[in-house]
Amino acid sequence: MAETEIRPTNFIRxxxxxxxxxxxxxxxxxxxxxxxxxxxxxxxxxxxxxxFGLAQDxxxxxxxxxxxxxxxxENIDYVNSIMQDVQWLGFQWDGEVCYSSKYFDQLHDYxxxxxxxxxxxxxxxxxxxxxxxRGTLTTPGVNxxxxxxxxxxxxxxxxxMRAGEYPEGHCSLRAKIDMASPFMCMRDPVLYxxxxxxxxxxxxxxxxxxxxxxxxxxxxxxxxxTHSLCTLEFQDNRRLYDWVLDNITIEARPxxxxxxxxxxxxxxxxxxxxxxxxxxxxxxxxxxxxxxxIAGMRRRGYPAAxxxxxxxxIGVTKMDNMVEMxxxxxxVRDELNENANRAMAVLDPIKVVIENYPQDKSxxxxxxxxxxxxxxxxxxxxxxxxxxxxxxxxxxxxNKKYKRLVLGKExxxxxxxxxxxxxxxxxxxxxxxxxxxxxxxxxxGKDPADGRKVKGVIHWVDAxxxxxxxxxxxxxxxxxxxxxxxxxxxxxxxxxxxxxxxGVVEAGLRDLATGEAVQFERTxxxxxxxxxxxxxxxxxxxxELRDSWSESTPA
RNA sequence: UGGGGUAUCGCCAAGUGGUAAGGCAGCGGGUUUUGAUCUCGCCAUUCGUUGGUUCGAAUCCAGCUACCCCAGCCA
Numbered sequence: 019m020a021e022t023e024i025r026p027t028n029f030i031r032x033x034x035x036x037x038x039x040x041x042x043x044x045x046x047x048x049x050x051x052x053x054x055x056x057x058x059x060x061x062x063x064x065x066x067x068x069x070f071g072l073a074q075d076x077x078x079x080x081x082x083x084x085x086x087x088x089x090x091x092e093n094i095d096y097v098n099s100i101m102q103d104v105q106w107l108g109f110q111w112d113g114e115v116c117y118s119s120k121y122f123d124q125l126h127d128y129x130x131x132x133x134x135x136x137x138x139x140x141x142x143x144x145x146x147x148x149x150x151x152r153g154t155l156t157t158p159g160v161n162x163x164x165x166x167x168x169x170x171x172x173x174x175x176x177x178x179m180r181a182g183e184y185p186e187g188h189c190s191l192r193a194k195i196d197m198a199s200p201f202m203c204m205r206d207p208v209l210y211x212x213x214x215x216x217x218x219x220x221x222x223x224x225x226x227x228x229x230x231x232x233x234x235x236x237x238x239x240x241x242x243x244t245h246s247l248c249t250l251e252f253q254d255n256r257r258l259y260d261w262v263l264d265n266i267t268i269e270a271r272p273x274x275x276x277x278x279x280x281x282x283x284x285x286x287x288x289x290x291x292x293x294x295x296x297x298x299x300x301x302x303x304x305x306x307x308x309x310x311x312i313a314g315m316r317r318r319g320y321p322a323a324x325x326x327x328x329x330x331x332i333g334v335t336k337m338d339n340m341v342e343m344x345x346x347x348x349x350v351r352d353e354l355n356e357n358a359n360r361a362m363a364v365l366d367p368i369k370v371v372i373e374n375y376p377q378d379k380s381x382x383x384x385x386x387x388x389x390x391x392x393x394x395x396x397x398x399x400x401x402x403x404x405x406x407x408x409x410x411x412x413x414x415x416x417n418k419k420y421k422r423l424v425l426g427k428e429x430x431x432x433x434x435x436x437x438x439x440x441x442x443x444x445x446x447x448x449x450x451x452x453x454x455x456x457x458x459x460x461x462x463g464k465d466p467a468d469g470r471k472v473k474g475v476i477h478w479v480d481a482x483x484x485x486x487x488x489x490x491x492x493x494x495x496x497x498x499x500x501x502x503x504x505x506x507x508x509x510x511x512x513x514x515x516x517x518x519x520x521g522v523v524e525a526g527l528r529d530l531a532t533g534e535a536v537q538f539e540r541t542x543x544x545x546x547x548x549x550x551x552x553x554x555x556x557x558x559x560x561x562e563l564r565d566s567w568s569e570s571t572p573a
Numbered sequence: 574u575g576g577g578g579u580a581u582c583g584c585c586a587a588g589u590g591g592u593a594a595g596g597c598a599g600c601g602g603g604u605u606u607u608g609a610u611c612u613c614g615c616c617a618u619u620c621g622u623u624g625g626u627u628c629g630a631a632u633c634c635a636g637c638u639a640c641c642c643c644a645g646c647c648a
Contacts (some may be wrong), residue, residue, distance in 0.1 A: 027587070210646085229647085251648095277639090338642095348596085564610090
């Protein structure tokens with residue numbers, strides 16, 4: 019697909035253009051800073067495309083930095099999956115992978131600097147007491163009794179914190195700012211807390227860990243980040259971001275700008291909820307094709323280019339938003355329509371017996387792999403007396419809006435002959451099992467010679483060479499547009515989000531590579547699942563084809 | 574009157590004082606051996622609301638209203 023050519027315009031690019039024009043910066047340096055405590059999802063894709071996209075367009079740099087200041091929630095598996103997902107999306111960070119934990123020594127020294135300046139103190143108040151003294155949204159807080167401890171004593175206490183002489187929760191290092199500030203995050207925020215936790219990068223070297231607000235701004239400055247982009251909920255935190263940099267000895271002055279996070283209909287994008295879906299087994303794992311994770315979308319068959327295009331189309335603003343799933347699906351279809359080869363598969367088969375076709379005959383037909391791209395070549399299709407067609411594609415009677423096989427009428431078998439339904443068998447329940455047809459042997463690759471019109475075309479699979487396959491059909495994971503807003507989002511899970519049908523596919527599909535996209539004509543785009551075996555094919559339906567036909571359309 | 578933000582078509586989103594881009598969805602027509610694709614056309618006299626400034630306002634000013642975020646030793 020031609021990814022949208024027009025260069026995006028948004029408020030962040032305008033800020034950068036201005037900074038470059040005014041000489042505030044000579045180049046652009048961004049960063050994508052995930053905490054390795056979960057898998058990346060489509061919301062992260064927005065941030066990734068923004069940060070790496072900016073670096074690309076302005077010929078600048080973009081770092082990948084793990085914001086790993088809370089070892090209790092993080093692990094190395096998440097680190098690895100995040101690197102893999104960023105690369106799958108088509109981006110490569112500049113230089114080595116960065117970790118906030120790499121700056122722990124410097125961070126510690128800056129904390130000491132603040133203490134020495136009388137701008138930080140060790141507070142031994144109990145946690146609930148700290149909360150109490152912070153005040154509320156409408157009432158100011160009160161100063162901690164430890165707020166005026168001498169610099170020397172604070173230095174000593176902090177050294178003991180670091181040395182492991184205090185148990186977890188016994189005390190914390192706090193910035194001395196303003197307990198009456200209208201910004202809650204400025205009421206003497208905690209800078210360091212005690213955690214006797216093993217860290218995936220620094221092992222057991224530390225028992226005190228810096229908080230996000232103290233770490234992020236310094237990490238940005240240390241890496242020479244020029245524009246530090248984050249989501250809206252950090253707007254208040256910007257005051258603290260600037261306060262820290264204003265009060266320590268550091269040259270660089272990165273600036274933080276906030277944009278709105280992505281919300282997608284019929285799914286959830288909070289890490290806590292996604293983790294719950296996985297741990298409670300509502301889905302098969304982080305890469306379940308119904309998940310909005312990068313890994314899930316990849317397994318589902320969404321091309322990386324489609325995800326990138328989606329991020330481009332939704333734009334970047336400060337407005338709260340809820341994007342429709344149709345926007346994402348349109349990007350996926352655009353990409354797949356252009357690049358996926360075509361094939362035929364029958365999801366709910368009934369048999370067609372062509373009575374006037376010679377009993378032992380079998381022929382090899384040729385079909386284009388793509389309707390409008392000849393360079394994709396052709397494939398062979400076997401054809402014989404018995405073929406499978408879709409149950410929905412035959413009716414005993416129907417109005418003229420129905421363009422498929424009807425008893426006594428003709429229809430074209432895609433890439434093959436025109437057939438006419440003569441009679442049919444049913445089982446005890448009345449379900450059609452076999453349709454007996456006749457075929458016009460003069461209609462291969464051409465219209466009937468007598469000029470009669472055959473408007474319908476249906477897909478089929480030769481019964482003699484058909485290969486059975488499990489086909490996984492996915493629907494939205496939740497029944498409501500905004501499950502995150504429900505009282506209990508688990509209750510809103512769609513019980514029918516996955517259905518597996520036993521279908522038949524044309525023989526050539528046995529050799530399809532895992533993950534390679536294919537369009538099953540008239541039914542949708544699919545890809546072979548990683549669980550697929552050579553003797554047990556499994557396909558995932560990536561997305562359905564657009565379908566403007568509706569049953570209720572008057573005849 | 575805690576503070577910080579945001580309000581432009583069903584959903585995204587341009588627009589930055591000169592008279593409302595685009596995409597998705599939807600609706601009609603054409604082409605078509607995929608009810609797909611492709612293609613053509615339609616889809617905001619109006620920008621949360623009320624006033625004001627101006628020759629001229631979505632854009633400037635004032636007042637309302639609605640929604641989101643902040644009281645983790647999470648990020």
